[in-house]
Amino acid sequence: MTVEVRGLDVALDGRPVLRGVSLSVPAGSWTAVIGPNGAGKSTLLRAVLGLRRGDGAISVAGADLRSLKPRERARLVAYAPQSPNLPAGMTVFDYTLLGRSPYIPHLGREGSADRAVVRDVLARLDLTGFAARPLDHLSGGERQRVVLARALAQQTPVLLLDEPTTALDIGHQQQVMELIDALRLADGLTVVTTIHDLTLAGQYADALVLLAGGRVAAAGTPAEVLTRDTVAEHFEATVSVTPGPGGRPVLSLERP
Amino acid sequence: MRTGTSAGRQARLRPGPLAAALLLLAAALAAGLLTGAAGLPVTGVLKALVGAVPFVHLDSGLSPVQQNVLFELRLPRVLTGALVGGMLAVAGAGYQGVFRNPLADPYLLGAAAGAGVGATLVIVFGPGDPLYGVPLAAFAGAIGGVLLAYALGNVAGRGGGSGAATLVLAGVAVSSFLASVQTLLQQLRIQELQRIYAWILGGVGSADWRQLAMVAPYALVSTLVLLTHGRLLDVLAVGDEEAAALGLSAARVRFAVLLAASLATACAVAVSGLIGFVGIVVPHVVRRLAGGSYRVVLPLSLLGGAAFLVLADLAARTVVSPGELPLGVVTAFVGGPFFVVVLRATRRQVEP
Numbered sequence: 109m110t111v112e113v114r115g116l117d118v119a120l121d122g123r124p125v126l127r128g129v130s131l132s133v134p135a136g137s138w139t140a141v142i143g144p145n146g147a148g149k150s151t152l153l154r155a156v157l158g159l160r161r162g163d164g165a166i167s168v169a170g171a172d173l174r175s176l177k178p179r180e181r182a183r184l185v186a187y188a189p190q191s192p193n194l195p196a197g198m199t200v201f202d203y204t205l206l207g208r209s210p211y212i213p214h215l216g217r218e219g220s221a222d223r224a225v226v227r228d229v230l231a232r233l234d235l236t237g238f239a240a241r242p243l244d245h246l247s248g249g250e251r252q253r254v255v256l257a258r259a260l261a262q263q264t265p266v267l268l269l270d271e272p273t274t275a276l277d278i279g280h281q282q283q284v285m286e287l288i289d290a291l292r293l294a295d296g297l298t299v300v301t302t303i304h305d306l307t308l309a310g311q312y313a314d315a316l317v318l319l320a321g322g323r324v325a326a327a328g329t330p331a332e333v334l335t336r337d338t339v340a341e342h343f344e345a346t347v348s349v350t351p352g353p354g355g356r357p358v359l360s361l362e363r364p
Numbered sequence: 365m366r367t368g369t370s371a372g373r374q375a376r377l378r379p380g381p382l383a384a385a386l387l388l389l390a391a392a393l394a395a396g397l398l399t400g401a402a403g404l405p406v407t408g409v410l411k412a413l414v415g416a417v418p419f420v421h422l423d424s425g426l427s428p429v430q431q432n433v434l435f436e437l438r439l440p441r442v443l444t445g446a447l448v449g450g451m452l453a454v455a456g457a458g459y460q461g462v463f464r465n466p467l468a469d470p471y472l473l474g475a476a477a478g479a480g481v482g483a484t485l486v487i488v489f490g491p492g493d494p495l496y497g498v499p500l501a502a503f504a505g506a507i508g509g510v511l512l513a514y515a516l517g518n519v520a521g522r523g524g525g526s527g528a529a530t531l532v533l534a535g536v537a538v539s540s541f542l543a544s545v546q547t548l549l550q551q552l553r554i555q556e557l558q559r560i561y562a563w564i565l566g567g568v569g570s571a572d573w574r575q576l577a578m579v580a581p582y583a584l585v586s587t588l589v590l591l592t593h594g595r596l597l598d599v600l601a602v603g604d605e606e607a608a609a610l611g612l613s614a615a616r617v618r619f620a621v622l623l624a625a626s627l628a629t630a631c632a633v634a635v636s637g638l639i640g641f642v643g644i645v646v647p648h649v650v651r652r653l654a655g656g657s658y659r660v661v662l663p664l665s666l667l668g669g670a671a672f673l674v675l676a677d678l679a680a681r682t683v684v685s686p687g688e689l690p691l692g693v694v695t696a697f698v699g700g701p702f703f704v705v706v707l708r709a710t711r712r713q714v715e716p
Contacts, residue, residue: 154605157608157609158608159605159608159609177611178608178611178612178613179611179612180611181611182609182610182611183611185609186609187606187609189605189606189609192602192606193601193602193603193606194602195601195602195656196656197651197655197656198375198598198601198656198657199375201373201374202374202375202598202657205374206598206599206602206610207610209599209610209611209612210610210611212595214596215592215593215596216595217595218374218595223374239373240373262610
């Protein structure tokens with residue numbers, strides 16, 4: 109489903125963090141939000157979720173997200189935070205089951221259908237063998253997959269992922285990104301991720317949105333956004349850009 | 365298709381631990397009823413209890429005095445002990461879930477200090493016979509203390525920041541404020557110090573049916589609310605923001621659980637004074653033995669807390685028989701060392 113943000117202003121403690129941010133994510137596509145530290149990337153995701161108040165319009169498939177009840181919203185948009193709270197001692201199965209919350213009556217309990225969804229999600233993410241494992245006994249890569257599993261158990265058409273590859277080695281980064289892409293194509297999910305690694309963003313996303321100082325500084329295909337001049341201006345980094353596979357840009361650092 | 369037996373098993377209350385807890389409680393209640401200074405015959409007590417069931421007629425062979433000891437002294441005392449222990453433990457578990465901190469206790473938000481002020485006010489200024497005045501005032505004081513902390517926390521938290529952390533700070537502020545009020549009241553009437561002190565130490569020695577009937581409805585309501593919030597407290601374990609992303613209002617769950625847990629605490633405080641440690645120790649033991657999900661911790665804490673306090677009261681009235689130890693001293697005596705063990709164990713978990 110299409111995600112539309114129009115003229116979004118968000119202020120934290122009176123300090124403007126996002127100013128007039130607009131973006132449009134077509135249904136079934138992957139948009140990566142990039143930008144230097146403190147540009148407002150995470151705040152943008154939180155605002156779309158309704159966790160941060162702000163002015164402007166946010167809609168998913170034409171429905172105004174803010175007019176929805178929290179449970180209805182949680183059936184449209186799933187969120188995986190940058191540093192999730194993983195309750196010590198909780199098993200992978202129970203943690204994934206939390207993703208079914210929007211479908212369970214307030215004082216009700218999960219049914220067999222909910223458990224079936226969780227088993228299915230765990231199988232797709234190769235986590236079946238981990239179902240009974242406590243969260244505090246997982247490696248970084250496994251943890252990232254488990255957080256993704258909880259988001260998938262929400263069965264939403266839209267996924268918001270905040271830095272899904274932080275603290276992962278290059279192999280696990282690739283594994284997680286391939287996984288997200290495969291799930292997106294299989295289920296027709298609309299994906300918005302924030303991401304630090306510009307080359308990684310350019311390899312996987314259909315469109316990039318560059319945030320700088322709370323504004324959209326550039327938006328378009330990876331080749332349009334990731335140019336030597338843009339990166340120099342907004343990241344104060346000197347890079348060389350070479351076209352990679354499929355014309356997607358590959359960045360490498362240059363010593364000034 | 366089911367993949368394995370352990371995969372796909374969800375955390376919930378299983379029959380084994382539940383049966384064990386029920387058995388423990390039954391054993392504790394029986395021990396409490398069969399032991400005491402009056403030396404009632406075991407078979408007579410058992411027959412009398414069976415005979416007390418409606419439509420059952422059974423001659424117990426107990427004399428009227430012995431009947432009186434059993435039904436007017438021991439039974440209400442044992443049941444009050446069970447109620448107080450169960451309420452404090454389940455309230456402690458609820459507080460721990462809301463604050464996502466296993467060291468939270470039911471007195472965290474000013475329930476103890478509020479009850480202390482209420483009870484002290486009645487003892488110091490009340491009319492001659494404060495038999496039911498003290499429990500009523502303690503009940504009202506406990507609720508008042510928590511509401512004050514909640515209101516203060518809401519006012520202070522309006523600028524943003526973590527709701528739960530602000531609430532704890534508000535609880536600390538309200539507790540010390542009310543404690544100083546109580547000290548002032550005590551100083552005004554230093555001759556009542558012994559009675560105030562006896563109340564603070566806590567105990568169920570003065571239990572009777574009327575006190576029990578007075579708090580039972582509130583205890584029932586708060587228990588029902590707490591036991592139905594187990595799943596929601598498990599969701600809350602991921603924090604306010606993620607819970608909101610899962611469609612849950614953390615503030616709403618927190619309010620309902622805090623209200624119910626505070627009501628449970630007020631019930632306990634009203635009939636027993638201030639008894640410490642039960643609210644922390646019992647949920648911890650349950651967590652170690654049966655798992656950390658609140659769907660397990662809440663019901664098992666209720667049963668385990670009830671059994672624990674009945675046994676603690678048994679110890680309080682038999683160890684130095686015919687005298688009695690204050691119940692709060694016994695629970696703290698067990699709870700203190702246990703607390704250190706728990707702290708050591710949790711520290712080892714954090715730094716493997």
